[in-house]
Amino acid sequence: MQFTLNGTMKEITGNPAARLIDVLREECLLTGVKEGCGEGECGACTVLIDGEPVCSCIIPAGQVEGADVVTIEGLGGDHPLQQLFMNEVGAQCGICTPGMIMAAMKLGDAPTLEDVKTALAGNLCRCTGYSAIYRAVLKWKGMSVPESAGTLVIE
């Protein structure tokens, strides 16, 4: 079975019914693909298949034959959104972060806050409450960020 993985042609043998996440993590050693629930609910295992964000834990590997698959590793190490996730504290524990970033890849230009929320609705984060994730994504897209928090000092 052949498919494009992070820009290069990949040939894998083995059971086409195996979960894509297992093939990616165990055979291709791409452990940036995280497993949080194994049932397509948390989005930690999100990868792009032909540009669409998909939970790799509920996709049989055979289904990506001939497709273009991109994991977090495929973004390289210096994608601006990666740095923004750290700077804006969009990543706390970090386990949802690769999936979150991959889900955000689908966003078009000039997204609104509502667009960002919709794009990330299938990705759970238990640490941040999402606000910092919105800040990271909106800054990446050059959009203004609602800035309501402040620090007050009393004497």
Place this chain on the structure above:
Amino acid sequence: MSAVGNSVARKDGIGKATGAALYADDIVFPGMLHGRTIRSTIPRGRIKSIRYDFDTSGFIIVDYHDVPSKNAVDLMSQDQPFLAEHEVKHMAEPIVLLAHEDKERVNAAKVVIEYEEEEPLFDPEKSDLVFKSIEILKGDVDAPSSRDDVVIVEGTYTTGHQEHVYIEPNGVIAVPENGGVAIYGSVQCPFYVIKALRCLLGSAHPNVRVIQTETGGGFGGKEEYPSMIAGHAVMLALKSGRPVKIIYDREEDMVATTKRHPSIVRHRTAVTKAGKLIAMDIDVILDGGAYVTLSPTVLSRGCIHAAGPYLCDNTRIRGKAVFTNTPPNGAFRGFGAPQTEFAVEVHMERIAEQLGMDSIELRRINALKPGDITATGQILRDDCSAHMVLEEAVRRTDFVKKRAAWKGTNKSIGLALFYHGAGFTGAGEKTLKSKARLELTPTGVRIAVGSTEIGQGTRTMHAQIVTDALGIPYESVEVAQPDTSKVADSGPTVASRTCMVVGKILEECSHEMKEKLGGLSPAEYYAKNGELSVERTYEPPDWIQWDDSLYRGDAYATYGWGCDVAELEFDADTFEVKPIKLTAVQEFGRPIHPALARGQIEGGTAQGLGYALLERVVMRNGAMANGQLTNYVIPTTLDMPEVDVVMMENPYPGGPFGAKGLGELPMDGPAPAVVNALRQLGLDVRDIPATPEHLSNCAAA
């Protein structure tokens, strides 16, 4: 520019965002086996027989006979076995362990266990096995009820289990090495694991060490249970002589591991018609589950916070944590306080209602001030900010105007005032004697503590404190990965203590090191004299007095203070609640790293919103029946409204650079704020989560 107070670059590096950071399940050792836990399928009974209904070739099988020394997870008590011997006390109790190099074969293996079933106990109110009881007494609660200017308000408030849902499920790897064993894992408290393993292994295996791998969230859920999993992996590793990995899937994690204690809190309050609290009589019951775990201390914190941030001369708080035949409940962010502060804040709203008084005014009359005395007899110092956060929350949200304008509509606004003690309770920090170490490196210094980074920013915040206290560049401070053979035991990463307590020891280590450097930079000193390390032990403030038998004294060195406001819309047809905005005004001394601190508040507020509205653990025959993320729902992007965070400062002199603890505080406020907003709509909610099903019952009542 100082590091403290600024949102400097985090010490985590970019790995979490590139996928390079290694969590337990990402690590593979040569020859590694995959472990699996076979668990009880009944809530109570005796084990009659165990049959291995599969081809056992190549399998390592462990049961209680393989326990090297003592079959007990050593925590507060030694009542919980690593593996059940003859009787089981709850669903999903570990009985047998399997390991094989082929993960699929392990998962397919069928073990048939026959039981003699016994009648289980699920109702905590019917349990007479008490793990811990507490009585806090101030004044005389019975005296005022005869006064004729006094109104008595009673109420019972209940909360359900809450599941942590760290996105990375529990997992560890045990690796035999040098006659001992190393444990790599997703853990909050590496030294707790060491303690448990020493008890399990006895003197035969002195060489154990625990190395924390990158940890995908904890929230208390990786405080005690990793000791159990580590013990399992170690037994399999010792029997096989090979590395063994145990990673829980989501359902196993949700069904078998700890959750927030369900609570029943009864209030009986005497209050004058003018709104002054005269007497508060409070009973707290926590459902501890089948083993003690941390229930005594959860109960302790819950009881101490049960009277809320209010002054009342006559207060009695009686609490008990009891046994039931359910999986043990344990640590979860807030540690008992979210339950009891929910109760008291909803109760305050009902008191105001019965007095025909504005609930803000009722809080103004009674909220604690510096110099006031708490239920345990603690005289509050200048770092008490209840009034400050209340006034700021009311002002900032235009609360009074909105409440009036939305009357009779489907929109509503409510608030909750709360506080949270930082660090271990009472004499806890004195007994704990946490240590921290600072080591010179050729280019700077290394922080060597057992405090874990679980997303909250431990590494960064500690490095900031050392940077400024030592007066060296932030970039020259590195933070060691917690490895119990290499770092100082700085105590568990719990109880909002990592900044305030461990940060303080590091500040003192820095001062001592600075003196020893004698004006040289770390690099200059190292080149000239070689290695240097400084280790210090925590000294709590000398004024702390605590009597653990009477529950009297200074319960906490300091408290964080918060006022949350919930604005929401209610759909009277579907009973759905749509939060519009949450405002979290919180005072925690001083933020060391404002962006990380804000993240703690935003994230804790989200967990609190889930606790209020969404997160319902359905128990069936003593086990979680909805142990999947499909039907145990935590807030998604579409559930979370805008969160407005206000960080106020009121420095605590005993904390590093004035900082208090922060981690748990944000968890206490959202649930009562949301429920108090629902009350404005005529919904008498006294139990959470307030799901649409529950609200339809409240509306019908």
